[in-house]
Amino acid sequence: MPKSLLITNIKILTGIDETGRRKVSGAEMKILQSIENAFLHIHEGKIFSYGKMEECPSLECDTYDASGRFVMPCWVDSHTHLVYAESREKEFVDRINGLSYVQIAERGGGILNSAKRLQQTSEDELFQTALIRLKEIVAGGTGDLEIKSGYGLTVNDELKMLRVIKRLQDENIIPIKSTFLGAHAIPKEYSDRKKYVDLLIYEMLPKIAEEKLAVFIDVFCDKGFFTVEETERILMAGKEYGLIPKIHANELDFSGGIQVGIKCNALSVDHLEFTGEEEINLLKNSETMPTLLPSTAFFLGLKYPPARKMIDAGLPVALASDYNPGSSPSGNMCLVLSLACIKMKMLPEEAINAATLNGAYALGMEKTHGSISKGKMGSVIITKKIPSLAFLPYSFGNSLVEEVIVEGGKMRNRKDT
Secondary structure: OOOOOEEEEEEEEEEEOOOOOOOHHHHHHOEEEEEEEEEEEEEEEEEEEEEEEHOOOOOOOEEEEOEEEEEEEEEOOOOOOOOOOOOOOOHHHHOOOOOOOHHHHHOOOOOHHHHHHHHOOOOHHHHHHHHHHHOOOOHEEEEEEEEEEEOOHHHHHHHHHHHHHHHHHHOOOOOOEEEEEOOOOOOOOOEEEEEEEEEEEEHHHHHHHHHHOOEEEEEEEEOOOOHHHHHHHHHHHHHHHHOOEEEEEEEOOOOOHHHHHHHOOEEEEEEEEOOOOOHHHHHHHOOOOOOOOHHHHHOOOOOOHHHHHHHHOOOEEEEEEEEEHHHHHHOOOHHHHHHHHHHHOOHHHHHHHOOOHHHHHOOOOOOOOOOOOOOOOOEEEEEOOOOOOOOOHHHHOOOOOEEEEOOOEEEEOOOOO
């Protein structure tokens, strides 16, 4: 990592925040503080100073001429399932032929299919394939990441997944937070659901805590998966081991997942395709971050979460990719941004705030990441030459990230990542 990096002649430096706010809500989400013709100085991995070019200091250090380019905080992807054994394109074709996500799961596909494959795959194989995916998404501008377990569904295989995540953390490519999601599905061999929930609580959790393999605990609280009662029991057990609750909620139906997430003080409730006035009012009176995953709705053909209604009601929202083999086989956060604008009618500025500072909040990283702020980590995207900020989501599917700086270390054009 260079001791200092000076980025000069920036067309627009955006995502600036010196208020110390933890998240951006409601009408404030459409405001992105910016400086035209700017510089940014990163020293020892942190943002040291920034401003207009006429104020730029003369320094002997690495420099980058960002003429014609935008500079902004890296994406913070707060919901992924990056570690998995195999892709599931056969299920993709099954959906084209008319089967629903739930029907595929009932036939042994879905999460249980991924679990079967992962149980047959070695830790080293899982690590190598996940490392490739990690480098790909970093090249696309992701500078902070969450990865869940949940394709193990046995004690040994959940631990195997979490150890793979730990190995990815140890690579020090980007900061990664680990989530225990043993409550992703009920394995078919458990006719008594309570026995599997007991396995999670009394066998998995103590070992995970002993090895310090996770920061968060998550449950898939939805139609056909875990009930509200099971979810509360699992999340509260996780809290006893110091794990912070997060939750999959209301992807497939009104499940009560948002309500139980708020009750358990979940840091975020994620998916939220089914969200009404009651849920919005409850979220307004909580510190829980609604996290929306539009690429999942796109890929599965689901209705999209009501982002516009949430923001207009004064809520914050975060955006994440849900990168996984079954319902969102992409970690492309630039595409997530486009879908948020095209399908959920979020303004480009709202989408960027959702994918940066609010994403950082959903990982408990808002004090150090997610905005251009003095003292925060110097993790930024340098775009290619583009005419405007709106061009990023407008030009959907195109690669417009030229450079990614993670905590002060330059990653050149995907080659070194």
